[in-house]
Amino acid sequence: MDSILVRGGAPLHGDIPIAGAKNACLALMPATLLTDGPLTLTNSPRLSDIRTMTTLLRSLGAEVQSLQDGKVLAMSSHDLTSDTAHYDIVRKMRASILVLGPLLARTGRAIVSLPGGCAIGARPVDLHLRALEALGAELELKDGYVHAAAPAGLKGGKVSFPFVSVGATENVLMAATLAKGTSVIENAAREPEIVDLARCLRAMGAEIEGEGTPTITVEGVDALNGATHRVVTDRIELGTYMLAPAIAGGDVTCLGGEMSLVQSFAERLQATGISVEETGRGLRVARTGNRIGAIDVSTAPFPGFPTDLQAQMMALLTLADGVSHLEETIFENRFMHAPELTRMGANIEVHGGTATVTGVAGLKGAPVMATDLRASVSLILAGLAAEGETTVARVYHLDRGYERVEEKLKACGADIERIAA
Numbered sequence: 001m002d003s004i005l006v007r008g009g010a011p012l013h014g015d016i017p018i019a020g021a022k023n024a025c026l027a028l029m030p031a032t033l034l035t036d037g038p039l040t041l042t043n044s045p046r047l048s049d050i051r052t053m054t055t056l057l058r059s060l061g062a063e064v065q066s067l068q069d070g071k072v073l074a075m076s077s078h079d080l081t082s083d084t085a086h087y088d089i090v091r092k093m094r095a096s097i098l099v100l101g102p103l104l105a106r107t108g109r110a111i112v113s114l115p116g117g118c119a120i121g122a123r124p125v126d127l128h129l130r131a132l133e134a135l136g137a138e139l140e141l142k143d144g145y146v147h148a149a150a151p152a153g154l155k156g157g158k159v160s161f162p163f164v165s166v167g168a169t170e171n172v173l174m175a176a177t178l179a180k181g182t183s184v185i186e187n188a189a190r191e192p193e194i195v196d197l198a199r200c201l202r203a204m205g206a207e208i209e210g211e212g213t214p215t216i217t218v219e220g221v222d223a224l225n226g227a228t229h230r231v232v233t234d235r236i237e238l239g240t241y242m243l244a245p246a247i248a249g250g251d252v253t254c255l256g257g258e259m260s261l262v263q264s265f266a267e268r269l270q271a272t273g274i275s276v277e278e279t280g281r282g283l284r285v286a287r288t289g290n291r292i293g294a295i296d297v298s299t300a301p302f303p304g305f306p307t308d309l310q311a312q313m314m315a316l317l318t319l320a321d322g323v324s325h326l327e328e329t330i331f332e333n334r335f336m337h338a339p340e341l342t343r344m345g346a347n348i349e350v351h352g353g354t355a356t357v358t359g360v361a362g363l364k365g366a367p368v369m370a371t372d373l374r375a376s377v378s379l380i381l382a383g384l385a386a387e388g389e390t391t392v393a394r395v396y397h398l399d400r401g402y403e404r405v406e407e408k409l410k411a412c413g414a415d416i417e418r419i420a421a
């Protein structure tokens with residue numbers, strides 16, 4: 001297992017290119033199952049999660065060609081050969097559940113392994129299942145698999161989510177495009193990834209209104225066509241790299257970044273005293289003074305502060321002047337980066353869903369362990385500012401969501417390298 005070695009202290013200057021959004025791509029790829037036409041995605045990120053989804057789609061009989069060094073995915077589900085998404089693939093990546101809706105809508109049958117929990121929480125899929133039942137799906141749970149059937153096809157219905165779920169919104173949105181009649185999704189997720197998926201489905205011939213608002217209305221159509229769609233910029237990678245000059249010092253432009261993707265996050269970052277400017281090339285982030293001001297953060301569904309940037313912001317706040325509070329409202333166990341940051345000299349107390357971070361004068365490099373995707377990158381950020389060497393082990397977590405992280409940071413002056421195991 002590879003690890004990443006960071007020697008802290010170097011301020012960062014230059015440009016960081018931001019890739020296409022992992023979490024958009026993981027919903028866009030299953031959309032190929034909705035049509036027998038060719039679906040091509042451009043600006044696709046080169047990540048292990050994308051390769052896992054590719055393997056899953058191929059196991060169903062879809063053709064997935066990775067072109068231009070992985071930046072283009074040319075897909076076709078003209079000849080599906082299986083209706084089963086097996087546990088050995090699904091257990092590697094929860095987003096596999098996103099094949100359930102499209103497969104059921106297209107073929108009337110789908111057998112998908114339950115994903116099981118993960119490091120950050122139980123992460124059930126009950127909202128996905130209830131939503132598909134509202135469209136007429138007949139579901140049975142057997143031997144750890146969901147057996148879904150819609151022999152006469154899905155029919156439009158009303159879905160009202162008790163709380164926001166990104167994945168459940170994506171699953172039912174895709175299914176509704178081929179349901180007979182009108183579907184209304186209430187309390188829908190509003191993330192940019194949902195908007196991007198709706199735009200792609202519309203390009204395929206779907207009739208969708210309201211994406212990005214709490215209520216999405218879909219008029220089912222008989223069939224969808226192929227399309228070519230550019231994956232939206234990854235707002236979580238963007239926010240992550242905005243924090244690199246913030247914590248290490250310096251002045252970096254995140255190429256392709258748009259304020260509209262990270263409004264709440266950028267506002268909190270500016271509240272710490274970091275300057276964020278939208279230029280024609282992207283978002284320019286600079287740390288002018290030496291102080292980082294303490295702030296409070298509470299995660300929320302979009303347009304609130306993203307839970308996927310909570311760990312990274314905590315790394316910055318370990319060096320703030322004063323006491324900060326981070327409240328995690330989305331997942332039940334998303335502070336596993338805290339004990340690792342504490343090993344680097346941070347002062348963090350976790351009580352339930354709130355972490356209290358008392359800023360310290362400096363961090364010390366240490367060997368630390370990655371536990372989940374975003375926790376691992378927060379340790380890299382801390383290493384950029386720490387005195388001495390930080391070695392982050394188990395970086396396969398990192399490779400799920402960040403392409404070539406050491407190259408992107410090294411290009412801006414970071415002293416960072418990957419140590420092959």
Ligand code: EPZ
Nearest residue numbers: 023026095123124125126127128165166167308330331373
């Ligand atoms: C998506 O996960 C993202 N993953 C996550 O990013 C992100 O943290 C999350 O949305 C929230 O923004 C992808 O898009 C592939 P949810 P998802 O359904 O869809 C509970 C990353 O680091 N819930 O919005 O699984 C759930 O347990 C990953 O890139 C149910 O109870 O998240 C959580 O507490 C991590 N029942 C809350 O809702 C359900 O049926 C929000 O989950 C579904 C969810």
